[in-house]
Amino acid sequence: MPDIEFNEEDVLVRASQGDRDAFGQLYGRYIDRIFNYVYYRTGNLHDAEDLTARVFQRAMNHIHNYTDRGVPFSAWLYRIAHNLVANWHRDRSRRQEIPLNDLPVLPSKGDHPERNLVRSQEQDSLLRLIRRLPSERQSLLILKFVENMSNAEIGAIMGRSEGAVKSLYHRTLLALRDQIGDQNINLDNE
Amino acid sequence: MNKRKPTLSDDQLYALEEHLAGTLKPVTPPMEVVQRLRERIRFPQPEEIAWRLRDWNRMFLIFGGVMSGMLLLITIARAFFYLVGRRHIG
Numbered sequence: 001m002p003d004i005e006f007n008e009e010d011v012l013v014r015a016s017q018g019d020r021d022a023f024g025q026l027y028g029r030y031i032d033r034i035f036n037y038v039y040y041r042t043g044n045l046h047d048a049e050d051l052t053a054r055v056f057q058r059a060m061n062h063i064h065n066y067t068d069r070g071v072p073f074s075a076w077l078y079r080i081a082h083n084l085v086a087n088w089h090r091d092r093s094r095r096q097e098i099p100l101n102d103l104p105v106l107p108s109k110g111d112h113p114e115r116n117l118v119r120s121q122e123q124d125s126l127l128r129l130i131r132r133l134p135s136e137r138q139s140l141l142i143l144k145f146v147e148n149m150s151n152a153e154i155g156a157i158m159g160r161s162e163g164a165v166k167s168l169y170h171r172t173l174l175a176l177r178d179q180i181g182d183q184n185i186n187l188d189n190e
Numbered sequence: 191m192n193k194r195k196p197t198l199s200d201d202q203l204y205a206l207e208e209h210l211a212g213t214l215k216p217v218t219p220p221m222e223v224v225q226r227l228r229e230r231i232r233f234p235q236p237e238e239i240a241w242r243l244r245d246w247n248r249m250f251l252i253f254g255g256v257m258s259g260m261l262l263l264i265t266i267a268r269a270f271f272y273l274v275g276r277r278h279i280g
Contacts, residue, residue, distance in 0.1 A: 024228075039219070126209055146214045146215065174197075176206060
C-alpha cells in the first residue's frame with residue numbers, strides 16, 4: 001500500500017539534500033533487507049544490529065554522492081553493507097564459521113510463528129556448511145535465496161558480470177554438494 | 191587421461207536449491223532492534239561529532255560568531271555604564 005505513494009527518485013533527491021524524513025522513508029523501505037543480509041553474514045544479532053546501523057549511517061553521510069548510473073539505490077546500499085561486512089571479517093581475522101547457537105532463530109517472513117522456533121538438524125548442518133564457504137560465496141547465496149535477487153543484481157553489488165556470478169553460483173553448488181556427503185543431509189529424498 | 195568437468199544433475203541441482211531455499215529464509219528483525227536503529231540514525235554518532243570538530247570552516251565560523259557576540263555584549267555594557275556613570279556624576 002505505502003508503495004503507491006513512494007516515489008524513490010523524488011525521495012532520493014530530497015534525502016540527498018539533507019532531508020532526514022526522506023532518508024527515514026528509505027530506511028523504512030530497506031531496513032529489513034539490509035538487516036537480513038548482515039544477519040546471515042555476521043551470524044549474531046548484536047553485530048548485525050551494529051553493522052546495519054553503520055550501513056545506514058554511512059549511506060546518510062554519503063547519499064549526496066549517489067547518482068543513478070544504472071545502479072539502483074538498493075544495490076548501492078548493499079554494496080556499502082557488503083564492504084562493511086568484509087571489513088568486519090577482516091578486522092576480526094577469524095574463520096567465517098561461527099557457533100550456530102550464536103545465530104539466533106528469528107521469525108521468518110510468511111511462516112507460521114510456531115514453525116520458526118526450531119531449525120531442523122538438516123538446516124543447521126547446511127547453515128554450518130554455508131558459513132564455512134569463502135566470503136564471496138556466502139554473500140552470493142544470501143543475496144540469491146534470502147533477498148531473491150537475480151544474477152545481474154548480485155553482479156551489480158559484488159562488482160562482477162552476470163556470467164561471472166552464474167559461474168560462481170555453479171561452483172558454489174558443486175562445492176556444497178561435495179561437502180554435503182559428510183553431513184546428515186539427504187539430497188535424494190526430496 | 192580423461193579429465194571430466196564436475197557437473198550437477200538436474201535432480202541434484204533442484205534438491206540442493208530446495209534445501210538452500212528452506213534454510214536461507216528472510217527473517218524479521220526484532221521490533222526493538224528496528225527502533226534502536228532508528229534512534230541511532232536520527233542522532234549524530236560519536237564519529238559524526240568528531241568529524242564536525244575536524245571541520246575547520248565550521249569551527250572558524252563558530253569561533254567568529256562567538257567572538258563577535260562577546261564584542262557586541264562588551265560594547266553595549268560599556269555604553270550602558272558610560273551613560274549611567276555620567277548621569278550619576280551629574
